[in-house]
Structure formats: C-alpha cells, structure tokens
Amino acid sequence: MNQRLSGNTVEPEFQRRVQAVVVGTGPGGSTVAKRLSEAGIDVMMVEAGAYVPAREFSQNEGEMMRKLYREAGLRTTDNGAMAMLQGSVVGGSSVVNYLDCFRTPDTLLYDWVKRFGLTELTPARMKPRFEKIEEILHVRKLPVANLNPNNDLLRRGTEALGWKGDTFHRNAKDCYGSGFCDLGCSYNAKQSAALTFVPLATSTGATLLTDARVDRVLVSGERANGVEGTLLDEARQPRGRFRIDADLVIVSGGAVHTPYLLLSSGVDDPSGQLGHNFWTHPGTPVCGWYPGTRVANYEGVKQGWYIGEFSDVLNGNPIGALIEGIGAPPGITATIFPGLGLERQRQLARYNEFTAAGILLRDSVPGRITVGKGRPGIDWSLAPADAERMKLAVARCAEAWLASGASAVLTGHSRLTSIRSTAELAKLDAVGWGAGEVALFCFHQMGTARMASSSKLGVVSPTGRMWAYENLYVADSSLFPTATGVNPQLTIYALADVVADGILNESAGAQLH
C-alpha cells in the first residue's frame, strides 16, 4: 500500500484537494473508493482508525479490543442495555467479523423493491454484483468436515430435531482455523476489505489517510465541499487538524457514525429520518455444558454452523432469528457467566466444556442515533415484542444444545442459573430482558440513512445521494431499508456497488471521469 498517509505523521495542519473524499474504509467506503478510482477519479479515503497489518494482530484479547474496536469495545446503547461492537481500523468491521457471507435474501430484496421503490435491487440485478464481490473476497462454503466441536454439536442438535441449518459461506483463503477472527486475522486468511477493496483502490491511484477522524462535512447550498476533522496520534488523542476539499463526498462511517456526522454537520434532510430506523440485530449468548468433553469453542472456525429454521427471511418463520455458533474468548465469556467470586470461578473452571451460540434477532422496533455530547447518542431498547421473540429463539437454541447431549444450558441472564431439560425451558418466562438483566450484543448496525425512491420514504435516493445535495452520498449499512436478518457484509458491499454506479452516472460524478 504505497499511497498511505497517517494522521500520526502528516503535518499538523494538513490540507488536500481531491476529486472525491470517502469517509471510512469498511466494505461500503472501500467499494466506492475502488470503483471511483478505477474510473480515473482522484480519491482520498479517510479513516479514523489505524492501519494495522497482520503482523500486529497479537491475538491478545485486551490489546486487540483497544486497537481494533470503536471505543475499545466498551460502547453501549445509551441505556447500557446492549454492547455495540464495531471495527475502527482500516477495513472497518470486516477486519474483526467472523467472515460470514450471506447474499441478501431474495424475499428481502423483493420487499425493498416493493415497499421502498428500489427497482435496481431485484435479485436478478443484484446477482452479478454478488458474484463479482464474492470472487474478490474469495467466498467459499465451509465444508462440514471443518466444523470445530462447538459448531459440530450445534449441527448435531439441529439435525436431531429435524431443523434447517447449514455451514456458512466465508471469505477466507488458506484459513488455519486459529480461531482469532474477532481479534484480526494474523495470517491474512480473512479476506477483509483491508486486504481486498482498500488495496485495489490504492493500486489504481486512491490515497488512504488513516488516524484521521472526520468531525464535519462541509456543505453550502446544494453542494458538499469536503470534510474537516482531527488528526490522531498513536494513543488516539488529537494532534492536529485536517481539511480535505472535494467535488464528491461519500460518507461510509457505519450506521452509528454516518448519521451522527451528517446530523452534527447540519446537513439538510428533507426526509426527517436521518438517524431514525436504527436496526441492530440484537444478540444474546446461549451456552451448552458438556461435562468431560473438551469443546474449546474458541478454537478452529469460530462461526461455522447456523440454524436457519427460525429465520423469517430464509425460512418464513415468525420468530425471525438466526442461531449461529460462536466462539467466545475468556474476557467476554467471563462477563456472561453470573455470580461472584468462588461461585463464578467454579463455573468458569468448566470454560472448555461449554459450547456457545448467539441469537441474531431481526428486530421489529428500531432505535435512533442522535447527536449526544461530543459523541453519538444511541437511543435503543429491546421492545417487548422483540423480547418475546428473543425468548423463543433462546429456547430453540437451548433445545438444540440439549438434543446434542448438553447436561445444562446457560443463558446470558443475570438471574437464571441453568436449564437442564426441555421442561425447564419455562424458566425463561420468569427472566427479565431489560438493561442489566441480560447480556445483549450488537454486531450489526443498520438503517439510519435508509435508501428509498422518495424523500418521504428514505434519507437517500436509490443511488445513495442525500436528497438535498447534488454531490453528497452515503455508502454503508446505513442504507439498509430494514434489518437484513442475516449477517450484512455482502449486502453492504453490494449496495455500495450500486451507489458507485449512481455516482459515476449522475452529473456530479459523471463530469469527473
């Protein structure tokens, strides 16, 4: 990567003029940067996170959480109810995800076409985009033979109960199954945006500025004129300012920071929906206990098997949840297990005998991103209807663990001890789902600048353009009209590809190439 600048080392009052500035280097931003750069446009990608090469992925949980995750992995919703995990590094969350690759389900695409007028998103039109992206990302289906014990037990439970399930498609090349996917792949096996779309963009002339947090999009009248922000040192503390003037501005900071940046920049939003429709795929862990069996859920391919039986978008099931095998390193696991002192120590001594799966719920009631005091406000709580569906999904997951031989199942509740039989699933009726009562995690943030055919329906046009501006675009998971119900990375790449087409064909971009 020879066109890389760092906020650590550039002059403390850095200024540059380019044709297009892209804020963020995750799947959305890097896709647009690559496409525009290939078309001959002078592009600068600006990333708040650092460029972290594989040799610096130490596999140390604490260190990597600080280096690779937004707010060191400590960010939660405003009410503290749910942890919000997002990558903050070149490549964005694609560097720290579990590599799961789902094409946007056809049922969902048809829904987006019908309800939001997004006629470009029919399955037939999206198919070649997915094929192209999957080729770049080296997406392959995981063979059953490669399931680790954790995921294989989930598979056995699924099949014993006659449910639908499958192995994931993953963007990996020569994977060693080390099991440190969420701390960055030390072996460059994970084909993240940092290894694919970002270098493809720089290889055609794009420049990458890292360690540079964009604070404001500069707008006047119907035009965006660039961005300005703060240069960060290695400790993520301010060391200077920067300004990038540009003919095109593309915001790809993710569904929390994109609306936060646009709202705090005072952009005109005729839809009135910017920051609304915040979908989260709330998740909670469900662990099975297999005494005497070394499961070591953190070894091998952590996320290998999913239960699709209860998905609405894959299987028409009203619960609307995927159940996915997960590997949980000890730092996270320790926060899930209830109890204090010796009691909790005794439970955790069985750590290697526990399986783990996560619920991915397609939420029906969205939250909202606001401009808080110097940081995004995240207004979200688990709606009662969604809590009820979450309970059903947890119960189905517990059944799967019990069906594959678990002696007990532990949920993420602070009061529930364990479920030892299907008869004990009724215990779930008595537990709470509010803040501080259950461990909730959000890995997928979506929908806060929704794409639609009119400003009555969404924040941006079907090409990702903010309605009130001729050259201001959004390209990330903020675009999603609804939650996807499946892991979203391929959908982000594909929608960003749609946006790139729009930019190149609309007047502001067309005159640049």
Add this chain to the structure above:
Amino acid sequence: MLAVPAPLLAALPPARSQFGPDDEAVLDALKAVLYGPGAEAIDILTPLRETIAFLDEAQQAQLASLPSTFDLLSRVLVPTGGAFATLSLEAQAAALEDWLQSPLAFRRQVGQALRQLVLAHCYTHPVGQAAVGYAGPWLGRHLLPVHPLRFGEPE
C-alpha cells in the same frame, strides 16, 4: 458506556481523563469480590489505564467517573458504613449484589458496567486465562503452517 442522569452529574467529581486513586481503590476491591481467590495476582489497573487512554475526551470522562458514581451512591442508597473499598469482602459482595439486582434500571446498569469492565480485564490477563484453561495466543505456540482447512467447492 452509560448515560448518567443529569441531576446525578452535579453530585459527582469533576470530569477526569483518567481514574483517580479512589476510583482505582474501588476497582481493585471489585476485582477481589468478582474474581475471588487469587485476585491479588491479577493487575487490572494497568490495562484499564491503557484502555481509558484510548478513548476520546467525552468517553474518558464517563468511564473515569463510573467507580466514583458507584461509591458515592452506594453510601447514599445503601448505607454501608464507609467507602466501598474499606468494607469487608462480605459487605462489598452484598453491596454489589444490591446494585446488580436492583429494581432500578440505572443501578443495574452501573453495577453491570463495572462488573463487566472488571471481569473482562481479569480474564484477558494471563493468570485469569490460565485459570480457565485458555492457553492464550497461538502466536509463539504454533509454528505455521499447521493444517490449512479444506476450503473446496461447495459440497
């Protein structure tokens, strides 16, 4: 992190960018309660200082005030006879449970936030990891290549 209700903010110490000695005493005491026997071998304060140093100003202020919030309100809401760090282990455990099981969401949130912060740092420490049978990073333990997984065509 937590949104602390505005009326409470006025009663709290001024915003800081790093934990003070009293905060660290609370965190160390919580470590003993939460981790249990052997906690003295685990240093959570150094990585906690490193973590907070990575955050921006607004986040630092919130996190640094969390132990103080807990300590101050513990004395007001659950009269325990002194600062949290000076209580007996049993009294500390009871006070923490009172926060974790409170009917008030705000108290549960503060209790859980501190619990998670402390436990996460206990079990990202090599001593905590070894205690649960986790060997830590592969790097240095395995010479690569080991066995690349077989990613062939779809089955």
